[in-house]
Amino acid sequence: MLKNEKILLTGATGTLGKMIACALAPYNELWGLARYSGSASLRVAQELGMRPVAIDLERPSFDQLPGDFTYLLHFAHTRRGADAFPESIQVNAVGPGLLMQHCRAVKAALIVSSSAVYTPPQDVWHPLNERDPTGGAFAPWAPTSPVSKVSLEATARLAAEAFGIRTTIARLNATYGSGRGMSGGGMPIADMEAVAKGEPVRTFADPYPHSPIHFDDMIDHIEPLLAAASVPATTVNWCGDEVVTQRQWCELAGSLSTRTPKLIVGHVPGAPCGNIADATLRRSITGPCKRQFTESFTALYAAFVSEQSATEPG
Missing domain, CATH: 3.90.25.10 (UDP-galactose 4-epimerase, domain 1)
Incomplete structure (x- = not known):
């Protein structure tokens, strides 16, 4: 478990963000980045022990955000309809790239992508590995998700190399x-x-x-995934066994x-x-799920x- 670190967590008001906050806030200085469109979400973030900072990644301004974080955990994303591709790419890819530029002094960044990036294989029982084709999927529940996640990965890889940020890109499966x-x-x-x-x-x-992963296993994996961060970025499936x-x-x-x-x-x-x-690479980094x-x-x-x-x- 990370301790005594200054961590920036994006997507702080989401399900996974709140779950991460519960685990990390008692032991770290945890800043929670979100839009905070309502007072209730702001209050929840404070109750979870986060220091909330309101930033919209579609139009980000980092004037009020420190630049001395030790780790960046990027979970924020938007799911929008078929009429909002430009806005989704702005939020899911461009905004995070600008955020990585601002946080370029971190020891490491964990950028959460999705297994939705993979082109569906002909054999549904084929375990998709990190070198399999991407970009050919359609997600009816969130039409903008696959392309904006592919865009996020490209932006994160560029930021890792341009700013020297040790980075892990984690393709999350069903949680x-x-x-x-x-x-x-x-x-x-x-x-x-x-x-x-x-x-x-x-x-x-x-x-x-699916290859579902339990919330508690995700908590266990955060520190080793950060330790595996590199330049160029490490890309790994974040899935169960x-x-x-x-x-x-x-x-x-x-x-x-x-x-x-x-x-x-x-x-x-x-x-x-x-x-x-395919969980082979992830197991080599984190060990087996518990x-x-x-x-x-x-x-x-x-x-x-x-x-x-x-x-x-x-």
Whole structure:
């Protein structure tokens, strides 16, 4: 765990940002960069122990931001519709590049990209490695995401070499952990809740394999990923060690809730039908993940049931 460092965390109001803050703020001087469009998000950041700084990466001004951070953790991103490609590239690629220029004195930067950059392989069971083709994917849930993440990686690689910033670019796979719904616990937990409530799960493919990674494993990986940073930038899949299909976790949710999962498949041309990442390089950096999917998912289901019981009237 990082300690006694001055860290800048972007995307501080997002699910992953708040999770990172909970782990790092007690031991470090943690600054949280976000737009802070409402007083509630500002208050949450302060309660988590961050020093909030309001910056919009679409139109960034760093006049109020120190330049003496020891580490940069960049999690911020925007997901927009098909009418906002220029704005998305500005937020997801140009803004972070300017931020890296401002923070060029850091010991290292962790720039979070996505496995959405990969061109979907013909074989959905092919574990995508860091040298596989990128740029050919379509994400119906966020049309601007793949191209803006590819742009982010190019910008980060340029900034690493232009400013001498040791950098790791981490391509994040499906995440899951404590939290509620798609915006809280990640895709597996959103599906778990839907199955438990007897609601259908809409998907682009079946069985739809992933390499999900637990929030707590992500915390464990931050320091070694920063230690692996280099110039030119290190690019690595940030994923779990197990392959789990969406159908498998829905069926597990069904067995736990005694409900039959209902998957409704609506494939969209160009959308990926699989999301398996090769974890070989990541394991060489971080070691194996400590959380096993079935055990962790079962514990998260128990927490969900407990929370539901606590909120029921009477």
